[in-house]
Amino acid sequence: MNIARDSLEFGSRYPRLSELIDLEKMRVDRRVFTDPQIYQLEIEMIWEKTWLFLAHESQVPNCFDYFRAYMGPHSVFLWRNAEGGLQCFANVCAHRGATICNSMHGNARSISCEFHGWSYDSFGRLLAMPKERDAAHHPDFSKEKFGLKSVPRLENYRGFIFASLNPSVPSLLDHLGDAKAMIDLFVDSAPHGIEILPGASTTRFKGNWKNQSENSLDGWHADVTHASYMMTQKNRTKRKDQMFMDGSLDLSAMYQDKSMESGFYNFKNGHASLWSDWPNLEQRPNYAQFLEFKKLYGEEKAKWLSGRFRNLLVYPGIYLIDHLSTQIRVFRPLSVDETEVTLYCVGHRGESPQSRNVRLRQYEDCFNAGGMITADDYIEFERCQAGYDNAGHQWNEFSRGFDRLQTETDAHGKALGIKAELCGSQFEDEGIYIGLWKEWLRLMTSD
Amino acid sequence: MEELNMVIQAQAAEQRRKVLNLIYLEGILLDERKWDEWLALFSPDVEFWVPSWKSEHELVSDPLNEVSLVWYPSRDHLEDRIYRIRTGLSPASNPLPRTVHLITNSLIRQENDGKYLVTSNFQVNCFRDQELSCYTGYYEHLIMCNPDSCLILKKKVVIVNDTLRVMDIYCF
Numbered sequence: 001m002n003i004a005r006d007s008l009e010f011g012s013r014y015p016r017l018s019e020l021i022d023l024e025k026m027r028v029d030r031r032v033f034t035d036p037q038i039y040q041l042e043i044e045m046i047w048e049k050t051w052l053f054l055a056h057e058s059q060v061p062n063c064f065d066y067f068r069a070y071m072g073p074h075s076v077f078l079w080r081n082a083e084g085g086l087q088c089f090a091n092v093c094a095h096r097g098a099t100i101c102n103s104m105h106g107n108a109r110s111i112s113c114e115f116h117g118w119s120y121d122s123f124g125r126l127l128a129m130p131k132e133r134d135a136a137h138h139p140d141f142s143k144e145k146f147g148l149k150s151v152p153r154l155e156n157y158r159g160f161i162f163a164s165l166n167p168s169v170p171s172l173l174d175h176l177g178d179a180k181a182m183i184d185l186f187v188d189s190a191p192h193g194i195e196i197l198p199g200a201s202t203t204r205f206k207g208n209w210k211n212q213s214e215n216s217l218d219g220w221h222a223d224v225t226h227a228s229y230m231m232t233q234k235n236r237t238k239r240k241d242q243m244f245m246d247g248s249l250d251l252s253a254m255y256q257d258k259s260m261e262s263g264f265y266n267f268k269n270g271h272a273s274l275w276s277d278w279p280n281l282e283q284r285p286n287y288a289q290f291l292e293f294k295k296l297y298g299e300e301k302a303k304w305l306s307g308r309f310r311n312l313l314v315y316p317g318i319y320l321i322d323h324l325s326t327q328i329r330v331f332r333p334l335s336v337d338e339t340e341v342t343l344y345c346v347g348h349r350g351e352s353p354q355s356r357n358v359r360l361r362q363y364e365d366c367f368n369a370g371g372m373i374t375a376d377d378y379i380e381f382e383r384c385q386a387g388y389d390n391a392g393h394q395w396n397e398f399s400r401g402f403d404r405l406q407t408e409t410d411a412h413g414k415a416l417g418i419k420a421e422l423c424g425s426q427f428e429d430e431g432i433y434i435g436l437w438k439e440w441l442r443l444m445t446s447d
Numbered sequence: 448m449e450e451l452n453m454v455i456q457a458q459a460a461e462q463r464r465k466v467l468n469l470i471y472l473e474g475i476l477l478d479e480r481k482w483d484e485w486l487a488l489f490s491p492d493v494e495f496w497v498p499s500w501k502s503e504h505e506l507v508s509d510p511l512n513e514v515s516l517v518w519y520p521s522r523d524h525l526e527d528r529i530y531r532i533r534t535g536l537s538p539a540s541n542p543l544p545r546t547v548h549l550i551t552n553s554l555i556r557q558e559n560d561g562k563y564l565v566t567s568n569f570q571v572n573c574f575r576d577q578e579l580s581c582y583t584g585y586y587e588h589l590i591m592c593n594p595d596s597c598l599i600l601k602k603k604v605v606i607v608n609d610t611l612r613v614m615d616i617y618c619f
């Protein structure tokens with residue numbers, strides 16, 4: 001731990017960073033959500049240092065496809081070159097700094113900056129500039145020196161493309177550790193592979209990014225924050241709605257039926273997964289698939305593939321969610337109290353039109369920006385942001401399940417071949433956040 | 448003969464007036480939170496569609512294969528959304544925002560067999576937590592009229608600024 005950074009120039013206003021994160025008592029000081037100086041440090045020490053998700057490879061399938069993404073505050077773009085190789089460039093013109101990729105995605109053999117017209121080929125080389133003939137540049141100038149800047153690290157795990165601004169970050173495989181097993185389930189549950197369905201949505205809320213990091217691991221909030229959704233779902237079941245008659249959508253069963261197993265895993269580097277058996281499994285749209293998996297791999301693996309919901313946080317900014325609908329949720333900080341979230345619905349390639357329809361309807365109705373769940377989370381994040389600075393409690397408390405924390409991986413985890421740093425057996429328990437706060441502190445105080 | 452023509456024309460004009468009134472009334476009922484009266488404007492098999500954007504200027508075109516912000520094929524599902532608001536347990540709708548629907552440029556684009564296709568521009572102002580958010584875009588309504596009433600068969604909402612974090616039924 002870097003003591004100089006730990007005690008930082010916060011003057012007398014703050015204790016050390018390590019004193020803001022009290023994992024012993026399972027609590028964090030609320031100033032980590034509100035302090036602009038801490039936020040600046042997070043950009044530098046987390047968002048510019050670790051691996052960040054950019055896109056799924058199905059979003060840039062062909063030569064010359066490009067896709068704009070963000071790494072924390074920095075705009076970058078993926079571009080597949082003439083030889084099919086994928087590169088990631090900082091979205092900035094070498095001349096005088098204008099962004100050059102100004103559309104969300106597309107296909108281009110070359111990209112010209114619209115300011116003075118410097119143009120670049122798909123390898124990022126400076127091709128040409130207007131009025132090149134009698135330019136009379138400084139003798140030091142040469143076109144070779146003014147290509148696009150590549151982002152130092154770009155790696156792909158099973159189609160998920162990650163990049164890092166830190167040249168010496170350990171490999172992506174090492175970074176993911178046993179969280180890989182959860183990514184594998186996400187991909188392998190689709191026998192013909194996954195694809196991103198057209199029509200992403202991007203929304204912003206006025207709250208700190210770490211609220212979103214925690215939220216899809218938060219099994220405690222769902223039947224309260226989303227009570228109105230659960231009641232609506234019950235009401236649909238009562239009136240035998242044709243489109244949403246699937247009884248497995250009634251999540252309240254997860255809280256009431258104690259025969260269902262659930263829990264969580266903390267992996268190294270802040271990644272974590274929340275899981276629970278599905279209620280009414282035989283009513284789920286992919287039940288036939290579950291039976292198929294059971295034949296092939298046995299009951300336990302079949303449950304992991306399609307009999308349980310799984311939310312995976314790949315720290316700091318992406319969730320793979322296999323829940324009511326299958327989705328990727330990517331987020332990034334805009335300021336200490338504003339966050340942007342992009343949602344992608346993930347489909348299974350080759351699935352029947354009927355399954356596709358169910359998938360889309362569940363995704364839109366529940367998780368998508370116009371659905372009945374996500375806005376309720378955002379509003380609660382905003383209420384937290386508004387509440388943090390109010391005179392009163394100093395700490396965010398998350399000690400539910402303290403007495404039940406296990407350092408030994410449970411049998412379900414062992415069946416997947418994972419070794420978790422921490423393990424829980426109730427999906428409302430809050431020890432699930434320990435890993436991400438530990439990682440926060442590690443990154444914030446590392447060299 | 449001429450007189451009969453005039454009567455027919457007057458009836459047609461009256462019908463068009465009713466059609467446009469319905470578009471405005473829909474916004475007013477949402478603003479007044481008269482949910483049941485709002486629901487009654489829709490045909491039981493109404494299609495309610497808010498497509499999402501694929502790129503800067505391209506919307507999804509096929510709700511069965513692409514992701515929409517909202518797509519419901521029946522009034523029951525609009526009733527669900529009202530049911531949910533009425534539970535009072537959705538933080539995003541408790542308290543409900545004050546809304547003002549401004550609907551302009553309404554034009555009947557097609558008319559046949561008692562069916563009217565109307566396009567409009569809208570701006571919905573939502574005031575909550577001391578802050579005004581403005582939702583803006585285009586409507587497309589398909590309205591079916593018989594001699595005594597008009598019902599909405601389709602409502603398509605193209606939302607131009609799709610980054611706002613609350614997109615419930617009263618924002619459109």
Ligand code: FES
Pocket residue numbers: 093094095096097098113114115116117118
């Ligand atoms: S800034 Fe790009 S060409 Fe001048």
Ligand SMILES: [Fe+2]
Pocket residue numbers: 215221222225226373377
């Ligand atoms: Fe939630």
